[in-house]
Amino acid sequence: MPQVIVAGEPFNVVVEGDASAPVVMLSHALGADMHLFDRAIPALKRHFRVVRYDTRGLGGSVVSRGPYTISQLGYDALALLDALKLEKVDWIGHSEGGMVGLWLLTNAPERIGRAVLANTAAQIGGAEIWNERIRTINEKGLGGLASSVLANWFTRRFRERHPEEVRRFEEILLATDPQGYARHCAAIRDADLRAGLHAIKHPVLVVVGRHDPVTPPGVGALIASSIPSGRLVTLEAAHLSPVEAADAFVEAAVAFLTGEAERTMQTQQTIIGDDENKWTMPEPMHEEPKPRPPRPPRPIAPKPEASHEAGAPAAMPAAPMAPMPAAAPPHAAPHKRPAKKAAAKKTAAKKPARKVAAKKAAAKKTARKSAAKKTARKPARKAMKKRTARKTAAKRPAKKAARKSRRSSRRGRRR
Secondary structure, eight states: OOEEEETTEEEEEEEESOTTSOEEEEEOOTTOOGGGGGGGHHHHHTTSEEEEEOOTTSTTSOOOOSOOOHHHHHHHHHHHHHHTTOSOEEEEEETHHHHHHHHHHHHOGGGEEEEEEESOOSSOSOHHHHHHHHHHHHHHOGGGTHHHHHHHHSOHHHHHHOHHHHHHHHHHHHTSOHHHHHHHHHHHHTOOOGGGGGGOOSOEEEEEETTOSSSOHHHHHHHHHHSTTEEEEEESOSSOHHHHTHHHHHHHHHHHHTTHHHHHOOBSOOBOOSTTOOOOOBOOTTOOOOOOOOOOOOOOOOOOOOOSSTTOOOOOOOOTTSOOOOOOOTTOOOOOHHHHHHHHHHHHHHHHHHHHHHHHHHHHHHHHHHHHHHHHHHHHHHHHHHHHHHHHHHHHHHHHHHHHHHHHHHHHHHO
């Protein structure tokens, strides 16, 4: 079934698996198509009838006029369910497909069973990010975005080890209709699904990528913690975790959707993803705490009786379920804490005085050093003055003689 017509518009749809099996519906990310889940299909088909489709404006589906909205994409999914005569399905949504899943869980909860929401958020990025992306598409086309999008989709390690897979998704991105892509940017920009998270009652598994720059782990954790039956799994991947960590992704999804997770979960949250992509299902993040037995009432301690002996310390009340301490002998030394406190106060009072005295001593020492230096400089200055005076005196006769010779020469000229 390559196409399904909904209200006169064609959608690219593929249905696979046993017709009697429960149905799971797959919704992909912006810039990709249904082939995002290729590596998960064989494992899913062993348990489910799998329905996947290209979202409006992407892949082989209709590129209608915009603007698009997340609610419009949600109604598209419901229309496809009606056309396929499916009353209720489980849902796997990635990125924008996860946002569509959140909308369905809030606005059509009777049509969705369990949901896996991967690398998504209730609100993705700010408006300026998406406006800038729309401007780039209008000026340069999708070629102007390809390098940055691929860097967000895959880690550097994956790009170096699997260049053919990266090239395949680059071709899918570049084959996307630019205006369809831009209209999806506007839909994500305007979507804010945070208000309805607490009302979702469905079991939801949130999958995040540890190295995802588009929807960082924190925004996925916010969804999981806001939904009462939400759970969280972290994969060693960037944004396209169904591709980069495909084995771990499908294992987590199948275990959750089939209920196997509830029978095998061991820890509240397990970080997934090494070279073997090992995976363990987390415990529910919102498990109801077990009721604690009521505490027995505490015994009321009796007030200490006033002592008749002057200066004697007040008797301490007996601790519950503990023997009374032995009484001190008559010759016991008096309590020394008051004396220690007084000594501490005196020491604290002396500290400022010590600091002032230390400062004065340092100032005097500096003054003495300065005076000694000045005294040492005086003989040298006197000797310098004497040498200068001798030189000046030695030069005077020569100057007088020179003046006399000049005078005599002037007189001779006059004659």
